[in-house]
Amino acid sequence: MSDIRILIVEDEPKVANAIQQGLEENNLQADVAYDGQMGKKLALSKNYQLIILDLNLPHLNGYDLCAEIRKHNSKVPVIMLTALGAMEDKIQAFDTGADDYMVKPFDFRELLARINVFLKRSDHNSKSVISGRLKVADLEIDNESKTVIRGGKKIELTAKEFALLMYLVRNKGRVVSRADIAEKIWDITFDTGTNVIDVYVNFLRKKIDKDFEPKLIHTRQGMGYVLKEE
Numbered sequence: 001m002s003d004i005r006i007l008i009v010e011d012e013p014k015v016a017n018a019i020q021q022g023l024e025e026n027n028l029q030a031d032v033a034y035d036g037q038m039g040k041k042l043a044l045s046k047n048y049q050l051i052i053l054d055l056n057l058p059h060l061n062g063y064d065l066c067a068e069i070r071k072h073n074s075k076v077p078v079i080m081l082t083a084l085g086a087m088e089d090k091i092q093a094f095d096t097g098a099d100d101y102m103v104k105p106f107d108f109r110e111l112l113a114r115i116n117v118f119l120k121r122s123d124h125n126s127k128s129v130i131s132g133r134l135k136v137a138d139l140e141i142d143n144e145s146k147t148v149i150r151g152g153k154k155i156e157l158t159a160k161e162f163a164l165l166m167y168l169v170r171n172k173g174r175v176v177s178r179a180d181i182a183e184k185i186w187d188i189t190f191d192t193g194t195n196v197i198d199v200y201v202n203f204l205r206k207k208i209d210k211d212f213e214p215k216l217i218h219t220r221q222g223m224g225y226v227l228k229e230e
C-alpha cells in the first residue's frame with residue numbers, strides 16, 4: 001500500500017464502497033465520508049492527496065463543500081462525481097474549485113485514469129517520491145522492494161518501522177512532531193499519554209543509527225524528531 005490517501009465523499013454506500021475497494025485494489029488508501037459535514041471534517045483535518053466529491057450530499061452539498069475545502073487548501077485535486085450532467089452543473093463545479101468532473105454512472109477505470117493524472121502531477125510538483133530509491137548519507141532505501149541498506153549492510157525493518165523511516169526521510173531536515181507521526185503512520189490522534197512513537201523511533205535508531213556514523217535521527221526537545229546528516 002502506498003502512502004497516498006484519497007477521500008471519497010459520497011452518500012450512496014454502494015458507490016462509495018465500490019470506489020474505495022477499487023482504489024485499495026490499486027494500492028491507494030481511501031477514506032469514505034457519507035455526508036457533507038463528515039466530508040468537511042475529514043478534508044480539513046487530514047492530509048489527502050486527492051478528494052472525490054459527490055454533488056448531492058446530505059447536510060452540505062458538493063459545491064459548498066468544495067468551496068470550503070478551497071478556502072483552506074488550494075492545491076488538493078478535487079474530482080466531482082454526480083448524476084447531473086448539465087452544462088450549468090459542470091460550470092458551477094469548476095467555479096467552486098473542482099479540477100475535474102465525472103458523470104454517473106461511470107467506468108471505474110476512467111476515474112482511476114483521471115486520478116493517476118492528478119497524482120502524477122502533484123508528485124512532480126512536490127518532488128515526493130512514491131516509488132524508487134532514496135539516499136541519505138550512506139543510508140539507501142528502495143521503496144519498491146522495501147529494502148534498507150546502511151553502510152552496505154542490509155537492515156531488516158518491520159512495516160511500521162519502514163513507514164516511519166520513509167516519513168522521516170521524506171521530511172528530511174524538517175522537525176516532525178509526535179502528533180504528525182501519529183497521524184501519518186498510525187492513523188491515530190496523538191495522545192500524550194502514549195509513548196508508542198518514542199518506542200518506535202528508538203527501535204528505528206537501534207537499527208539504522210546505533211552502529212553507524214553520522215547519526216541521522218535527532219530528537220528536538222519538546223518538538224519532535226528530525227532526520228538529517230549532522
Ligand code: CA
Nearest residue numbers: 011054056057
Ligand atoms: Ca449523492
